[in-house]
Amino acid sequence: MKSCLLCGVGGQGTVLASRILAQAAMNQGLFARTAETIGMSQRGGCVVSHVRIGEYVSSPMIPEGQADMMIGFEPGEVVRNLSYLKEDGIVITCKQVVQAVTASLSGSDYNAEDMIAYLQRKVKHCIVIDGAEICNICGSGKVLNVALVGAAAQSGAMGISVEDVKAVLAAKLKPQFLAMNEQALALGAQCVTQ
Amino acid sequence: MKELLMGNEAIAVGAMMAGVQVVTGYPGTPSTEVLETIAKRNDGSIYVEWSVNEKAGMEVAAGAAYAGARSLVTMKQVGLNVASDPLMSLNMIGVKGGMVVYVADDPGPISSQTEQDTRHYAKFAKIPIFDATSPEEAYQMIQDAFDYSEKYHTPVFFRATTRVCHACASIEVGEFPKITKAEGFVKDSRWVIFPRLSYLNKKKVEAREITLAEEFSDYPGNELIGSGKIGIACGGIAYAYVMDAIESNKEMFTVAKFVTPFPFPTIFADRFLQQVDRVIVFEELDPVIEDALIYHQGVTHTTHEIIGKRTGTVLNAGELSANYIAGVLNEIFGAELVVGNQTFEDAPKVPTRPPVLCAGCPHRASFYAVKQAMKGKEAVFCGDIGCYTLGNAAPLDMVDTCLCMGAGITIAQGLEHSKSAGTKFSFVGDSTFFASGMTGVVNAVYNKADMILVVLDNSTTAMTGHQPHPGIGKTMMGEVSAAVSIEKVLVAIGAEVKIVNPLDLEAAIATVKEMDEKSGVRAIIFRSPCVAIVKPDQARHIDTNTCIGCMKCIRELGCPALSKKDGKAVIDPALCTGCGLCSKVCPTGCIVKD
Ligand code: SF4
Ligand code: SF4
Ligand code: SF4
Numbered sequence: 001m002k003s004c005l006l007c008g009v010g011g012q013g014t015v016l017a018s019r020i021l022a023q024a025a026m027n028q029g030l031f032a033r034t035a036e037t038i039g040m041s042q043r044g045g046c047v048v049s050h051v052r053i054g055e056y057v058s059s060p061m062i063p064e065g066q067a068d069m070m071i072g073f074e075p076g077e078v079v080r081n082l083s084y085l086k087e088d089g090i091v092i093t094c095k096q097v098v099q100a101v102t103a104s105l106s107g108s109d110y111n112a113e114d115m116i117a118y119l120q121r122k123v124k125h126c127i128v129i130d131g132a133e134i135c136n137i138c139g140s141g142k143v144l145n146v147a148l149v150g151a152a153a154q155s156g157a158m159g160i161s162v163e164d165v166k167a168v169l170a171a172k173l174k175p176q177f178l179a180m181n182e183q184a185l186a187l188g189a190q191c192v193t194q
Numbered sequence: 195m196k197e198l199l200m201g202n203e204a205i206a207v208g209a210m211m212a213g214v215q216v217v218t219g220y221p222g223t224p225s226t227e228v229l230e231t232i233a234k235r236n237d238g239s240i241y242v243e244w245s246v247n248e249k250a251g252m253e254v255a256a257g258a259a260y261a262g263a264r265s266l267v268t269m270k271q272v273g274l275n276v277a278s279d280p281l282m283s284l285n286m287i288g289v290k291g292g293m294v295v296y297v298a299d300d301p302g303p304i305s306s307q308t309e310q311d312t313r314h315y316a317k318f319a320k321i322p323i324f325d326a327t328s329p330e331e332a333y334q335m336i337q338d339a340f341d342y343s344e345k346y347h348t349p350v351f352f353r354a355t356t357r358v359c360h361a362c363a364s365i366e367v368g369e370f371p372k373i374t375k376a377e378g379f380v381k382d383s384r385w386v387i388f389p390r391l392s393y394l395n396k397k398k399v400e401a402r403e404i405t406l407a408e409e410f411s412d413y414p415g416n417e418l419i420g421s422g423k424i425g426i427a428c429g430g431i432a433y434a435y436v437m438d439a440i441e442s443n444k445e446m447f448t449v450a451k452f453v454t455p456f457p458f459p460t461i462f463a464d465r466f467l468q469q470v471d472r473v474i475v476f477e478e479l480d481p482v483i484e485d486a487l488i489y490h491q492g493v494t495h496t497t498h499e500i501i502g503k504r505t506g507t508v509l510n511a512g513e514l515s516a517n518y519i520a521g522v523l524n525e526i527f528g529a530e531l532v533v534g535n536q537t538f539e540d541a542p543k544v545p546t547r548p549p550v551l552c553a554g555c556p557h558r559a560s561f562y563a564v565k566q567a568m569k570g571k572e573a574v575f576c577g578d579i580g581c582y583t584l585g586n587a588a589p590l591d592m593v594d595t596c597l598c599m600g601a602g603i604t605i606a607q608g609l610e611h612s613k614s615a616g617t618k619f620s621f622v623g624d625s626t627f628f629a630s631g632m633t634g635v636v637n638a639v640y641n642k643a644d645m646i647l648v649v650l651d652n653s654t655t656a657m658t659g660h661q662p663h664p665g666i667g668k669t670m671m672g673e674v675s676a677a678v679s680i681e682k683v684l685v686a687i688g689a690e691v692k693i694v695n696p697l698d699l700e701a702a703i704a705t706v707k708e709m710d711e712k713s714g715v716r717a718i719i720f721r722s723p724c725v726a727i728v729k730p731d732q733a734r735h736i737d738t739n740t741c742i743g744c745m746k747c748i749r750e751l752g753c754p755a756l757s758k759k760d761g762k763a764v765i766d767p768a769l770c771t772g773c774g775l776c777s778k779v780c781p782t783g784c785i786v787k788d
Contacts, residue, residue, distance in 0.1 A: 010549065019362070022198050026364050032198060035361040039223040039305030040657070043584065044754050045549035058328070059434035060361035063516035065534020076544040083536055100547045101754045102589060105745060108545035118542055141768040 001054040002158050003062040005084045006148075008073025009098045010042040013145035017071065018049035020149050020172065024164040025053035035060035044101065046077060053158065069157045071148050073131075074098045075115035082122065091123045092151045092192075094131035094144060127151055127192055134187045143184035150188025162189045199365045201329040201358040205296060206231035208336035210240070210370050212292070214266050216258035217242045218251035220629065221658035222270030223305040224359040225298035229268050230659075233670050239373040242670045244661050247599075247629040248277035252295070256280060259289035259349070260385055263376035264340055268296040271310040272598065276630065278315070281349070283387050285319040286395045288347040291376060292340035299355045301431075301478040301513045307579070307598065309511060311479035312353045316456040320399050322406055323351035323456050324415075327433040329363040335415060335453065346402055355478060357431040357513075403457045411461035415453035418466055422447040424527055425470030425498075429455055429483050431514075432476040438516035439523065442532045458486040467491075467498055474526065475502035478514055501526065551584050553755035554730065554771030556722035557650050559696035561585045561592040562751065562775065563720075564619060564648065566699075567706035572616030574609055576602035578631075580623040581657045581724075582650050589752045593621070600630030607634075607643040617710055618645040625655035625663040627680060632687070638715045639688040646709050647689065647717040649680055652724040660727055680719060689715045696720040699778045731772030732787055738762050740784035747776040747785065 004021060006014045015036045022032035030053050037047040050062045064083045072078035072093030085091065095112055103109040119126050134147045146169065153162045162185065169181050199207065206228045209217070217240060219229040233242045241258075245251035248269040255267035269277060274297050281295070297315075300306040316323035324339050326332035336352050343350040384391070410416060419437075422445055428436050429452040440447050450466040452459070463486075467473070475484040481503040488500055503510045508522065520531040551558050561582075564575070577583055577593030578600065586593035595605050606618040622631045627649055638645060655661040662668045667677030684691045690712065694705045702720065709716045733755075741762045748756045748763055753776060755769035765776075765785070777785035 009547065019198065022362060022364075026196060026198055031364055033361060033363050034198075035357060038360045039356075040549050040584075041304075043549040043552060043581070044547070046547045058437035059431075059516060060328075060363070061357060061431075061435070061438075061515065063438055063520075063534055065517070065536050077547075079538075079541050080544045082538050082541065083534060085536065087536060099757055100545050101550045101752050102748060103545055105748055105758070106545075108543075110542060110544065114542050115544075122538065 001052060001057050002068045003066055004051045004069040004071060004152065004158055005062055005067040005081060006049040006051065006071040006073070007077040007081045008047055009077065010037070010044045010047050012047075012073040013142060014047050014049045014073060017145040017149050018051045020146070020165060020168050021051045021152070021158065021160065022053060023168045023172070024160045027164065027167065030054050031056050033057060033060040046080065048081060069152060069155070071152055073144060073148065075112055075119065076110060078119060079115050085123065088124060090125040090127070090155055090157045091119055092127045092129065092148060092155065093119065094148065095128050096132050127155065129188065129191045134184055137187060138180050138184045140180055143181055146181045147184040147188030150185035151191050154189035154192035196364045196366050198362050199329055199333070199367070200227060200360060200362045201326070201332055201354055202227035202360070203231045204329040204333040204363070204365055205336050205352070205354065207235070207367055208333040209266050209294065209340070210235065211368060212337040212340040213264050213371050213373060214340070215240060215263040215373055215376060216255060216265040217268070218245045218254045218265070219268030220245055220248045220251055220273055221655050221661045222273050222298070223658055224300055224356040225268050225270045225296065226658045226661070227359070228296055229670070244663065244670045246664055248273035249279060252277035252280045252284070255293055256284050256289065256349070259291040259293035261376050261379040262291045264292045266294050266296060270306065271297055271299045271312050272306060272308065273297075274312060274315055276599070281315070281319055284349055285321050286392045286399065287385065287387055288395065289343065289349055290347065292343035293349045294336060294339045294343060294352050295349055296352045298359050299353060299479060301355055304356055309479055311482060312351060313455045313482040314480065316351045320403060321348050321351060322346070322454065323353055325353045325430050325453055325455055326358055327430055327451060327453065328358060329361055330365050331415065331453070332358060333365055346406070348402070355430050406457040407460045410454040410457060410459040413454055413459065415451070416459050416462045417451045418469070419449040419451065420444055420447050421469065423471045424448070425450060425466060425473040426476060427452060427466065427473060427483050427487060428476045429453065430478060432478055435514055435516040435519050436476055439520040439531055440529070443529055446527065446529055452483050455482050455486065458490065460490055463487060463490055464494070467496060470498070473498050473500045474507070474523070475500065476508060476514060476519055548587060549584060550587060550752065550754055551581065552725055553753050553769040554725040554773035555581070556652055556696050556720065556724070556773070557582045557585060558590065558751060558753065559699065559702065559722070559773065559775050560648065560650055560720040561590045563696055563699060563702035564706050565590065565592055567703045567710065568617065571710070574606070574614065574616050574618050576606040576609070576618065576620045578602040578620070578622045578626050580626055582621055582623055585621070587752070589749055599626055600634050603631055603634030603647060604637060606645045607638055607641065610643055610645060619648055620645060621648045621650060624649060624651040624653065624665050624680060628664045628678065632683060635684065635687050635689060635715065643715055644713050645715055647715065649717060649719045651680060651719050651721045654724050654727050656724045656726065660724065684717045689717045691717045691719065693719040693721055695722050697722055697773055697775060699775065725771045725773070733765065733767040733770035733772055734774065734777060734785050734787060735765050735767065736763050737784040737786060740782050742782055744781065747780050750779050751776055
């Protein structure tokens with residue numbers, strides 16, 4: 001059984017990402033559970049999705065210290081949730097920070113470098129992705145989730161391949177968005193091979 | 195084929211498998227997706243409505259069940275308080291067709307005002323309750339709930355909590371049955387509640403409790419797992435956490451999963467108690483299973499040690515988790531279970547990230563207009579339930595009270611009658627206005643209150659995911675209906691009404707000032723759609739040459755599309771909806787369209 005925690009900020013598309021991972025697992029005949037943040041926090045608050053795939057497991061929530069992988073849509077949120085990671089777990093994170101509203105005015109803002117440096121120091125396998133760059137290339141701010149899933153698949157840590165994800169995208173997305181998302185998937189995956 | 199279904203979807207599909215014919219409800223996190231899923235998968239043979247509030251929903255569903263149809267009403271836990279009036283009589287009248295009352299509880303609470311436990315209502319109303327531990331169990335169990343309802347002629351509760359409602363699991367879904375026409379209403383004195391009838395029916399209800407306690411003892415969902423000497427009693431999502439927590443040392447424990455907390459399955463409880471030496475209870479919200487076990491031991495003169503919330507051992511507020519449960523079991527029983535042990539004390543500080551009104555949300559403009567108009571004057575701002583509750587956050591800081599649906603309107607009257615200083619404002623959303631705001635306005639006019647009602651009309655029920663409501667002219671069946679006009683309702687009640695677009699900031703401020711000069715019950719309708727249901731306008735951007743870096747735009751509005759960069763303000767074009775509010779606040783006119 002593999003567990004993956006996705007974390008980010010409401011509106012970044014974590015829910016779709018966790019559903020894609022779960023569906024890819026189900027297509028291989030594996031059992032899947034997810035749990036998502038739905039409700040008030042979706043308005044720019046902290047959101048986490050739990051994905052557990054493989055053999056049967058009772059709980060949709062990953063216990064702390066037991067995530068094989070964390071997918072970070074925002075590096076500060078990875079730091080916030082790091083206690084979920086297994087000791088030898090892998091982190092894939094977007095490097096761009098999303099500041100909380102008026103954080104810069106109250107002086108509680110933080111910078112990406114500190115977060116990334118901390119993660120790289122603490123986590124053995126930490127893959128950092130330039131999400132903004134990928135979104136730029138693909139021409140949409142909405143493909144960050146698929147790019148991250150691409151990297152997650154390529155890492156092999158969840159037992160799902162990039163091809164598996166591609167099949168899910170083809171079945172799930174409207175045709176006009178498919179090419180853009182496939183490109184994001186490939187670019188995300190490349191971040192791991194390099 | 196196996197589908198990945200969210201708990202609420204599984205409940206919806208389960209109800210459809212059970213042949214539900216009439217579905218009603220009022221939106222509320224985490225319950226909303228049940229009704230939406232049925233509406234989406236409906237081929238037209240099931241009647242689905244968003245009711246004006248939970249009381250209406252409960253009564254419509256009851257009427258359908260009187261006529262022999264299977265009916266379902268959905269709501270969140272606090273919605274049940276609104277529906278409790280019909281419930282507390284329907285329990286003594288009963289039903290003919292199966293009727294399930296689906297209530298979603300919210301431990302934490304995560305998206306609710308309180309952590310209310312619906313299992314108490316089951317006991318209070320003396321009607322059976324099913325409590326699912328997972329989406330797949332919910333799928334099966336809601337079908338059983340309909341059967342029990344019909345068999346015992348009683349409405350039946352079906353409860354789930356957030357982590358079941360919003361968890362997904364792979365579930366095998368069968369073919370939906372063909373809906374057969376209900377028998378229709380048959381006139382009979384059994385449908386008219388009178389003291390004598392309630393008295394006679396109460397005797398039957400009490401007798402049923404004993405029968406059901408026995409029958410539920412053999413209900414397959416009430417399960418004993420393992421044969422260890424330490425007993426763990428649990429229910430709901432806590433069961434899943436327990437199973438996860440004890441994984442590395444299962445032999446120590448016998449787990450008793452209670453899925454029918456009322457009527458409490460006494461014989462099942464005896465089987466459990468006979469098998470174990472000590473008992474610990476894990477359940478979220480209130481100690482319902484725990485109290486039932488303690489009570490049962492009192493009746494049967496047995497004396498197991500029962501550890502739980504009553505002994506101060508288990509958390510009595512907030513959510514549980516596998517880590518927490520493992521920690522408790524290690525401490526009390528030396529279970530040596532594996533718990534997450536990575537600590538990150540040296541982690542850089544990450545500030546809290548509270549939810550905020552969306553970029554371009556018309557509520558921001560409305561709050562800002564009232565704030566500007568009342569600058570330097572005394573005023574109290576009574577808030578209500580909806581996205582606009584988020585208007586309490588800095589920098590708007592425009593919600594001084596918030597209690598429950600519609601209460602802002604009446605709280606303001608109490609403040610006024612107690613001679614508290616300042617103009618009393620009540621902010622209410624359009625959906626909340628219909629759900630439980632109108633009677634409060636009648637009360638205000640009748641009792642000569644002095645207040646300004648601000649209706650934030652964004653043409654949707656935004657917080658719960660944009661459901662239609664009576665003011666929109668569209669039903670959940672996708673049909674066009676007559677839109678109920680908020681202004682006409684207010685005028686008919688006797689309030690003076692002004693309508694203004696809050697994004698027209700000058701006019702909005704002027705209207706508030708004008709209304710502030712008057713007395714009696716006056717209403718301002720701020721009308722502008724939620725940005726999530728309309729196409730955004732072109733994003734604004736800031737000319738860095740003329741921006742003086744005063745940060746007034748950020749400081750006054752807190753729009754998430756605005757941030758500070760290199761001493762100047764910048765707009766995130768991906769978030770900005772072009773509402774233009776910031777350009778009206780900026781002193782230098784450097785926020786422009788292109
Ligand atoms: S125009 Fe200004 S206030 Fe409106 S959404 Fe864009 S940045 Fe925010
Ligand atoms: S969903 Fe609509 S009403 Fe709610 S905060 Fe966003 S824009 Fe405002
Ligand atoms: S209010 Fe205008 S001048 Fe001041 S920081 Fe904002 S954009 Fe710049």
